Amino acid sequence: MAIDYLVFYLVPNLIGGFYAFIMALGAVKRVRGRRAPPVENYLVVVVTVGDGRVLPALLETVAQLERLGLRYVVVSSRPLPLRSVLVVPPEEDGSKYRAVRWFVKNYARPDVWYVFLDDDSYPLDTRFLSDIAYYGARGYVAGNGVLVPRPGRSPLAYALDWVRWFHDVTIYRFAMELLRRPVFGMHGELLIVRGDVLREIWPAMGDTVTEDFRFAMELLRRRYKTFQSATRVSIRSPNSLADFVRQRARWASALRDAARYRNTPYIGLIAAGFALWTAAPSTWLYGPSTPLLIATIYAAVYLYGSLKARRYVLDVWLASLLELVGLAAGIVKKGKTFYILDKT
Structure with a gap:
């Protein structure tokens, strides 16, 4: 088995399959x-x-x-x-x-x-x-x-x-x-x-x-x-959008608490999200894959959000990268103070 097939297709598919399984079980539970x-x-x-x-x-x-x-x-x-x-x-x-x-x-x-x-x-x-x-x-x-x-x-x-x-x-x-x-x-x-x-x-x-x-x-x-x-x-x-990034950056503190409490499922969920996001572009070379399925699901969610907000969907898809920017900023800065968002 070629190492690139293992790294770029088989492993991401296993991760994506488990992620999709969790989402599906939650979605069917009314x-x-x-x-x-x-x-x-x-x-x-x-x-x-x-x-x-x-x-x-x-x-x-x-x-x-x-x-x-x-x-x-x-x-x-x-x-x-x-x-x-x-x-x-x-x-x-x-x-x-x-x-x-x-x-x-x-x-x-x-x-x-x-x-x-x-x-x-x-x-x-x-x-x-x-x-x-x-x-x-x-x-x-x-x-x-x-x-x-x-x-x-x-x-x-x-x-x-x-x-x-x-x-x-x-x-x-x-x-x-x-x-x-x-x-x-x-x-x-x-x-x-x-x-x-x-x-x-x-x-x-x-x-x-x-x-x-x-x-x-x-x-x-x-x-x-x-x-x-x-x-x-x-x-x-x-x-x-600046407040949006600040809010997501504050949530990154949860990763440190997850490590402190040895919460492997939460850390695994965040790691899986990063892995699927980076793997989705490469898996299409090998055919249909669960990372592409997950990417399609999230694209549909952001499409729904764009319809609710009456925005062009391309704007929303591009802005969705701010979720990762906020999370990365929070991990790097290790913020310990609560930022009050403007709610006027």
Whole structure:
């Protein structure tokens, strides 16, 4: 067997086949709202810095929570003209992790379910309350919803963000609904967690700019069960491509946490993505291949995003390289500070 055939065709096909298998298993798993009375012992917690960069998005989030009739509190670094606000003392602030830690240590109760939101995200329905009741009765302790982007000021960033929805209904669904373990991490948007588990894990896990991923790793280490709710979560896309890259660069910190927790599946997933991206152009020399199949699937996802954003698909395909640029920049820079995106 020629070495080039092995390196450029056989191995990439095996990697691509496994990647496609995971995506397919997640895609065929349907998540439906559970028929259970909604829980009453819950609280939605919106975490924000509370300054002018985020205030418009925060007000939109609060308005949606009130339309849905949900109980909520805003945990803010600054006083806000809202009816339910807790202001984090300056000595306890400095990052989202620290703000939530202060809330957990002073306000979290073990018998309450907490639903965390970023200041630019909100649920589109209340089915997660029934999902909590259903899964909570069966020993599950944490969950997420399905992310659905909405436009910011950058149509290209909005088009690119649709890949997050695609990952939620494939890769993340495979982990959360089939494995019942957050092996690929969790989102900070609609992060559902039982109060006693929150109090057990959050204060002790250490400061980080990817607090949702580290929390997921602690759940995984303790073998806690997780679920994916049928609730869709509206997330605001970055206002510029520069913010898009900064956001992706921050997520690269999750790779260091994955190494720290020896999370081989997550590291393997990222490595497989890089390998398939680089191998796809060469495999066509040998005929049809799974890397080409994966490339076609992602091209279709970005095509869908371009239609939603009303952008030329070629622009979106070229801009999709920024996903890799952001990830590479985050790995090289090893950022340890949380960059606040403009959400005006």
